[in-house]
Amino acid sequence: MTKKQVATKQAPGAIGPYSQAISAGNWVYTSGQLGLDPENGTLAEGVQEQARRALQNVQAILEEAGASLDHVVKTTVYLKDMNDFAAVNEIYSSFFTEPYPARSAVEVARLPKDGLVEIEAVARKK
Template sequence: MSKKQVATKQAPGAIGPYSQAVIAGHWVYTSGQLGLDPATGELAEGVEAQARQSLNNLKAILEEAGASLDQVVKTTVFLKDMNDFAAVNAVYSSFFSEPYPARSAVEVARLPKDGLVEIEAVARAK
């Protein structure tokens, strides 16, 4: 099986030895996206803004891969504080529609750049 790297300037560049996403067969696997503004490299202010920016970054990466949020079948949401679940969920629900992707949400001790939320996705390529 071959794989193809996905890269776009519309989302933050990789800050390590990884790709923004990889296409393998008919699937797009994104790396986790923090709420970083791709223009400034700075985290958005607050968990809701970080969640929104994270999802906008995912959207840009998926579009570069020839997919969209509508093709997402699975997401994983990493939260610095599970008490932020409802706030992140409200933002998340504005990006997806039924049938919603399968999802896991976990609280983690720490995220890169001390982010509050990071989201990754698996989508079917068009």
């Protein structure tokens, strides 16, 4: 199986030694996406706007790889504060339809750039 780097200017560039995503066979694995604006690198204000921007970034990366949010089978959501779970869920549910992807949600001590939420996804290509 060949792995291929996926990169798009429609999502923030990597801020370390990693790829926005890797395509391997029919699968796409995104790196965790913060709520960063790809044009200026700033974090959106508040957890809901960060979640929205993070999911828009995931969506842009998947589209670059030949997949879409409809093809996502698994996500992981990292939260700075688990008390934000319901607020993030409200935004998350507007990006996905049934059958929803499998998902894990984890509270973490700290995220890069002091973000409030980070989201990664695994999708099967079209």
